Amino acid sequence: MTWSAGSPIVYREVWQGKVWTARPVVVVRDTSQLIALYLPYGTRWRVPAGDRMAYFDYLRTGHWTLTETTWLPGDTLLLIPPGEAHAVHAMWAPDDRRFVGWYVNLQEPARRTAVGFDFMDQELDIWVAPGLSEWTWKDEDHLARAQADGRFSAAQAEAIRAEGERVVARIQAKASPFCDGWETWRPPADWPMPGLPEGWDKVG
Numbered sequence: 001m002t003w004s005a006g007s008p009i010v011y012r013e014v015w016q017g018k019v020w021t022a023r024p025v026v027v028v029r030d031t032s033q034l035i036a037l038y039l040p041y042g043t044r045w046r047v048p049a050g051d052r053m054a055y056f057d058y059l060r061t062g063h064w065t066l067t068e069t070t071w072l073p074g075d076t077l078l079l080i081p082p083g084e085a086h087a088v089h090a091m092w093a094p095d096d097r098r099f100v101g102w103y104v105n106l107q108e109p110a111r112r113t114a115v116g117f118d119f120m121d122q123e124l125d126i127w128v129a130p131g132l133s134e135w136t137w138k139d140e141d142h143l144a145r146a147q148a149d150g151r152f153s154a155a156q157a158e159a160i161r162a163e164g165e166r167v168v169a170r171i172q173a174k175a176s177p178f179c180d181g182w183e184t185w186r187p188p189a190d191w192p193m194p195g196l197p198e199g200w201d202k203v204g
C-alpha cells in the first residue's frame, strides 16, 4: 500500500513503543524510490514537554509527556529514501520563502504504519548550504551523549556516522536528491494545513 499525493498523514518518531514526536504532514510522493512529505510552516505538532537537554533523560528513563507546539523553521519538504537511514529536509525561509538549505537528518529507515510513517532520530545531522558548496556536521556532541547514555552501542554510532559519510559523498557528487530541483518545489495552493489524523497516538 502507498499513500496518494495530498493525503494527510502523521510522521512520527517512536521510542520504546511510545510516540516521541508527531508531525502532521501531506504526502507529496510515495514510491519505491522516494517518500516525499510536506511539513508547512506553522503546522501544530507534538513534542516532549521540557527543554532540549531534558530530552536525554526522557530517552534514558522512558518517561515523558507530549505537548503541542508550532513548526517555526519554515516550509519543509522531507525527502526520505525508503530503506535508508536518513532523510533530507529541503527548507525555505518563513518570511520570503527563499530556499535556505538542506538539513540531513540521520535516523532509522522509515517504517510504514496505518497512519503514516514511523522512525527514530539518531542525533547526528548535517547542514548543507544552497548550492552544495558548504556542509557541516551538526550535533556530534548529542550523538556522543546518546552513546554515553547507552542508547547507541559503539557499532551503532559508527554505522550512523557511516550513513552520514555516504550522504556527504552524495552532496559532493551533487547527486540525488540534491540535484533534482526540489529547491523550486511549491505545494498546490489548495492544500490545507495538515492536522493529526485519528489514531496518531497509537503505536503498533
Ligand code: MG
Pocket: 105, 106, 121, 122, 123, 124, 125
Ligand atoms: Mg537529528
